Amino acid sequence: MYLDKAFELVKWTDGQTGSNPAVGCIVVKDNRIVGIGAHLTEGEAHAEVNALNMAGRHAIGATLYCTLEPCSHFGKTPPCTQKIIDSGIKRVVYAVQDKSLHSGIDAMKAHGIVVDQLYISEIDDYYQPFFKAKLRKLPYTILKMGVTLDGKTADDDDVSKWITNEASRNHAHCVRYTSDAILVGYNTYKHDQPTLDSRNYRDKWIRKVVISNGLFEINDKDNNDYDKSRLIVVTTTDQSIDGVTIIVLTDLHPETILEALYLHKINRIIIEGGMQTMRAFVSARTFDEIHQYIAPKILGGSSKHQFLTTDQPSQMSEITDLSLVSVKTFDQDVLLIYRKDDVDVYRHH
Amino acid sequence: MYLDKAFELVKWTDGQTGSNPAVGCIVVKDNRIVGIGAHLTEGEAHAEVNALNMAGRHAIGATLYCTLEPCSHFGKTPPCTQKIIDSGIKRVVYAVQDKSLHSGIDAMKAHGIVVDQLYISEIDDYYQPFFKAKLRKLPYTILKMGVTLDGKTADDDDVSKWITNEASRNHAHCVRYTSDAILVGYNTYKHDQPTLDSRNYRDKWIRKVVISNGLFEINDKDNNDYDKSRLIVVTTTDQSIDGVTIIVLTDLHPETILEALYLHKINRIIIEGGMQTMRAFVSARTFDEIHQYIAPKILGGSSKHQFLTTDQPSQMSEITDLSLVSVKTFDQDVLLIYRKDDVDVYRHH
Numbered sequence: 001m002y003l004d005k006a007f008e009l010v011k012w013t014d015g016q017t018g019s020n021p022a023v024g025c026i027v028v029k030d031n032r033i034v035g036i037g038a039h040l041t042e043g044e045a046h047a048e049v050n051a052l053n054m055a056g057r058h059a060i061g062a063t064l065y066c067t068l069e070p071c072s073h074f075g076k077t078p079p080c081t082q083k084i085i086d087s088g089i090k091r092v093v094y095a096v097q098d099k100s101l102h103s104g105i106d107a108m109k110a111h112g113i114v115v116d117q118l119y120i121s122e123i124d125d126y127y128q129p130f131f132k133a134k135l136r137k138l139p140y141t142i143l144k145m146g147v148t149l150d151g152k153t154a155d156d157d158d159v160s161k162w163i164t165n166e167a168s169r170n171h172a173h174c175v176r177y178t179s180d181a182i183l184v185g186y187n188t189y190k191h192d193q194p195t196l197d198s199r200n201y202r203d204k205w206i207r208k209v210v211i212s213n214g215l216f217e218i219n220d221k222d223n224n225d226y227d228k229s230r231l232i233v234v235t236t237t238d239q240s241i242d243g244v245t246i247i248v249l250t251d252l253h254p255e256t257i258l259e260a261l262y263l264h265k266i267n268r269i270i271i272e273g274g275m276q277t278m279r280a281f282v283s284a285r286t287f288d289e290i291h292q293y294i295a296p297k298i299l300g301g302s303s304k305h306q307f308l309t310t311d312q313p314s315q316m317s318e319i320t321d322l323s324l325v326s327v328k329t330f331d332q333d334v335l336l337i338y339r340k341d342d343v344d345v346y347r348h349h
Numbered sequence: 350m351y352l353d354k355a356f357e358l359v360k361w362t363d364g365q366t367g368s369n370p371a372v373g374c375i376v377v378k379d380n381r382i383v384g385i386g387a388h389l390t391e392g393e394a395h396a397e398v399n400a401l402n403m404a405g406r407h408a409i410g411a412t413l414y415c416t417l418e419p420c421s422h423f424g425k426t427p428p429c430t431q432k433i434i435d436s437g438i439k440r441v442v443y444a445v446q447d448k449s450l451h452s453g454i455d456a457m458k459a460h461g462i463v464v465d466q467l468y469i470s471e472i473d474d475y476y477q478p479f480f481k482a483k484l485r486k487l488p489y490t491i492l493k494m495g496v497t498l499d500g501k502t503a504d505d506d507d508v509s510k511w512i513t514n515e516a517s518r519n520h521a522h523c524v525r526y527t528s529d530a531i532l533v534g535y536n537t538y539k540h541d542q543p544t545l546d547s548r549n550y551r552d553k554w555i556r557k558v559v560i561s562n563g564l565f566e567i568n569d570k571d572n573n574d575y576d577k578s579r580l581i582v583v584t585t586t587d588q589s590i591d592g593v594t595i596i597v598l599t600d601l602h603p604e605t606i607l608e609a610l611y612l613h614k615i616n617r618i619i620i621e622g623g624m625q626t627m628r629a630f631v632s633a634r635t636f637d638e639i640h641q642y643i644a645p646k647i648l649g650g651s652s653k654h655q656f657l658t659t660d661q662p663s664q665m666s667e668i669t670d671l672s673l674v675s676v677k678t679f680d681q682d683v684l685l686i687y688r689k690d691d692v693d694v695y696r697h698h
Contacts, residue, residue, distance in 0.1 A: 149641065149671065149687065151500030151655065155663040282647060292498065296671040296687055298631060301663025303652030306500065314504040314650025322498065322645040324681045332673045336683055338498065338645055 002026045002033075002065040003095050007123050009038040009047070010067050014126075015178040015204065018042030019267050021068060021130040025051040027089070029062035046071065048080040052087045060088035067123050069094045072104025079104060085111045092116070095123040100134040132288065133267040138258045139180070140268045141286060143278060144172065146293040153275060154305035158191065160273075164293045167330035173200035175291065179268040181207035181232070181261065185277035186216065193219050196272070207232055207266060211252060211277060215239055232264060254286040275305055290322065290338040293330075351375045351382075351414040352444050356472050358387040358396070359416050363475075364527035364553065367391030368616050370417060370479040374400040376438070378411035395420065397429040401436045409437035416472050418443045421453025428453060434460045441465070444472040449483040481637065482616040487607045488529070489617045490635060492627055493521065495642040502624060503654035507540065509622075513642045516679035522549035524640065528617040530556035530581070530610065534626035535565065542568050545621070556581055556615060560601060560626060564588055581613060603635040624654055639671065639687045642679075 009024030016022070017039050025047035027035030035058070037051025045053070048070050052059050064070075070080040070092065081104030084092060091114040097103070105115050129140035145153055146164035154160035164172075176182060177198040184194060189210045196208045208230045210216065216233045218241060228243035234257050238248050247260050261269060271281050281287050326337040358373030365371070366388050374396035376384030384407070386400025394402075397419050401408050413419075419429040419441065430453030433441060440463040446452075454464050478489035494502055495513035503509035513521075525531060526547040533543065538559045545557045557579045559565065565582045567590060577592035583606050587597050596609050610618060620630050630636050671687040678684070 147500075149639065149685075151496075152663065279649075283649070290498065294685065296673050298671070299663040300632070303655055306652055306655060314501065314648040322647070322681075324645050324678065324683065327676060327678055327683055329673065329676055332671075334673065334676055334683075334685055336498075336643065 002028055002063075003067065003093065003118060003120055003123070005033075006047075006065050006067045007095070007120070007126070009036070010123075010126065013038050013040060015198075015202075016040065019180075019265050021127055023047035023066065023068045025067075026065045027051045027055040027059055027062050028065065029055075029058055034058035034062055035064075044077070046077060046080050049077070049083055052083055052089075055087070061090045062088075063091040063093060064089045066092065066094045068096050068127065069098040069101075069117075070104055070108075071098065071101055072107060073101060081107050084108060085113065089113060093118050095120045096127050099131050129268055129288070133262070138255070138262050138286075139266045140288050141258060141281070142175070142179070142268075142270045142289045142291055143281060143287045144175070144270050144272050144291040144293075145278065146172075146295065148295055148297040148299045150298050150300065152299040152301070152305050153273065155299055156301040156304055158305070160192065160305070163295050163297065165295065165331050165333050168293045168295075168333040168335065170200045171328070171330055171335065172291075172293070173198045176206060176270060177201045177204055179206065179270050180266045181209050181269045183209040183211065183257075183261075183269055183271045183277070185274050186210055186212040187276065188272075188274040189219065190217070193221050194272070195221070205230060207264075209234060209261065209266075209269070211235075211257065213237070213252065216241065216244075216246075218244065232261070234260065254281045254284040258286060285340070288340055289325075290336075292336045292338075294334045294336065296332045351377055351412075352416065352442065352467060352469055352472070354382075355396075355414050355416045356444070356469070356475070358385070359472075359475065362387045362389060364547075364551075365389065368529070368614050370476055372396040372415065372417045374416075375414045376400045376404040376408055376411050377414065378404075378407055383407035383411060384413075393426070395426060395429050398426070398432055401432055401438075404436070410439045411437075412440040412442060413438045415441065415443045417445050417476065418447040418450075418466075419453055419457075420447065420450055421456060422450060430456050433457060434462065438462060442467050444469045445476050448480050478617055478637070482611070486611050487604070487635075488611050488615045489637050490607060490630070491524070491528070491617075491619045491638045491640055492630060492636045493524070493619050493621050493640040493642075494627065495521075495644065497644055497646040497648045499647050499649065501648040501650070501654050502622065504648055505650040505653055507654070509541065509654070512644050512646065514644065514680055514682050517642045517644075517682040517684065519549045520677070520679055520684065521640075521642070522547045525555060525619060526550045526553055528555065528619050529615045530558050530618045532558040532560065532606075532610075532618055532620045532626070534623050535559055535561040536625065537621075537623040538568065539566070540623075542570050543621070544570070554579060556613075558583060558610065558615075558618070560584075560606065562586070562601065565590065565593075565595075567593065581610070583609065603630045603633040607635060634689070637689055638674075639685075641685045641687075643683045643685065645681045 006024035006026045010022045013022045020042050023039045025037040035051035035055030037047045039047045072079045072081045093116050108115050133140045182196040198204050209232045212235045214237050232245045234247045321341045322338040325339045328335040355373035355375045359371045362371045369391050372388045374386040384400035384404030386396045388396045421428045421430045442465050457464050482489045531545040547553050558581045561584045563586050581594045583596045670690045674688045675686040
């Protein structure tokens with residue numbers, strides 16, 4: 001019950017904690033909530049610390065409920081386990097073990113604190129992308145597309161606006177908010193001049209990654225300090241643009257790109273187009289999820305903007321196996337979310 | 350409450366009443382069910398008659414609940430309204446008005462019977478295809494396809510088997526059972542040799558319609574009396590095959606085909622492929638519903654088996670508007686059902 005409340009805090013703060021996971025914490029004594037805390041900003045107090053500060057002397061003999069196992073290491077802030085020990089907490093209940101850190105459980109137990117795991121699969125699901133990125137040192141990667149019932153992402157005149165409805169777009173902005181970066185190919189960047197932000201949900205400084213084979217030319221729209229600071233250009237051509245992050249690589253294989261982006265603190269990324277970029281990531285199998293918004297429309301025409309047409313002939317044996325993890329409707333649109341079955345490790349090139 | 354039970358009987362018998370709608374009927378007296386009836390077979394007793402026969406003398410002073418307004422005409426059986434009047438029923442409650450027949454309500458009222466409509470939208474939805482076919486004199490038409498996440502109905506080697514899973518195929522057989530015919534193009538008929546039956550649900554003698562431009566050649570599989578009796582070949586080439594229904598038309602426009610099939614007592618039809626046939630029906634806008642089963646697979650390759658590629662370039666303004674009416678999941682497959690907004694009248698050529 002208290003863990004559900006702690007998880008509620010996680011949902012409120014999802015997307016605002018940078019490369020840290022969102023964490024929620026509730027301190028309870030004599031059936032009363034005496035402390036509520038969440039991790040709000042990377043580099044600032046963790047959830048446990050905020051909750052224990054609120055609890056003050058009421059923490060003595062209390063139980064601390066936390067969505068994720070408390071940390072035991074000196075990072076940007078001191079370890080939470082020490083704060084818990086010092087506060088007089090009697091029992092700690094956590095939902096999910098933090099596989100990316102050394103456990104602080106033994107230290108707490110050595111100080112007489114009872115430590116219990118109460119596993120909740122919904123919370124575990126939430127932390128999977130965080131663990132995957134951290135253990136693999138590659139961002140958790142979502143391919144997002146809006147398609148018609150006949151699988152078109154744009155018409156033959158390259159018009160892609162208004163395929164999906166407003167409710168779908170608003171939801172897509174929520175997903176963007178929980179990510180660190182949105183990636184598009186250079187053609188899409190030049191042609192659509194997309195803003196790639198999360199303003200329909202909550203605005204946020206989010207990275208805008210553009211894959212560019214040759215010389216990158218900035219859009220008029222982005223020619224300001226704020227948007228320049230968001231831009232990361234991944235390219236094979238050495239170049240520099242004032243205020244813009246340029247990553248020069250020897251090749252533009254999707255995994256090479258993702259490795260480089262992880263080093264720029266991108267733990268979660270959404271690939272949004274165009275189709276050439278999308279196809280490269282699908283073919284290389286370098287993705288974790290596919291988010292397909294399906295609009296109740298039929299476009300016909302050619303397969304120019306078809307997801308997914310490749311140069312190789314298809315064969316039934318070459319099917320990629322995916323798991324359907326979620327079906328949502330937004331008015332007349334449907335969102336299908338698939339997760340790649342071998343999501344733990346990308347195939348190495 | 351009693352109408353829900355009557356509708357339950359409708360669901361049990363859906364698909365076994367030929368060109369008549371399935372109807373359920375419950376007779377109630379002093380809060381006890383004294384009669385239960387359904388229309389079971391075209392040309393045999395209607396639901397009301399079966400229920401009143403079961404009720405016998407208990408019908409006197411009782412209330413009759415019926416999913417559809419009782420009929421007042423001499424068709425293959427005498428009118429139900431007369432039987433109701435003769436039985437001593439005091440009150441009739443029906444859910445949906447039968448727009449295709451003359452009303453018998455006044456006749457019942459003239460005999461002192463109280464007649465009430467208790468509208469239930471779920472029951473009304475159920476009867477829509479029946480009314481549409483009858484008023485329009487064209488079968489209610491469903492386009493059914495199984496696609497991968499990238500919209501392929503087969504791979505580039507023309508292998509289409511096992512795109513969707515067993516649960517999806519079982520459901521598709523239920524839908525087939527509620528239809529009168531399944532239509533495919535001649536290429537699909539020759540290449541896939543599909544059985545086009547409903548054996549995974551309940552087997553039924555269901556029409557197998559093949560569109561054939563030139564001379565039709567029967568598959569070995571169908572070369573028996575039973576399967577020949579199921580076959581309807583729609584063609585522009587005058588020909589005859591012993592035991593097979595041949596419809597010769599001047600053109601193979603989808604609406605011309607449907608008009609002819611309606612005259613052969615086909616009120617509900619499923620178009621199952623191949624893509625050329627599907628494209629013709631979509632382009633002519635001669636369909637009522639699209640059933641798209643989406644499998645969690647990606648095929649890539651060419652757009653050879655892509656739904657829907659047309660010869661004309663697409664433009665955003667040419668979008669067909671559809672309404673999403675149902676989202677179902679079958680294990681990892683998703684079924685999306687769309688209804689055409691202008692479903693009442695096909696566009697005339």
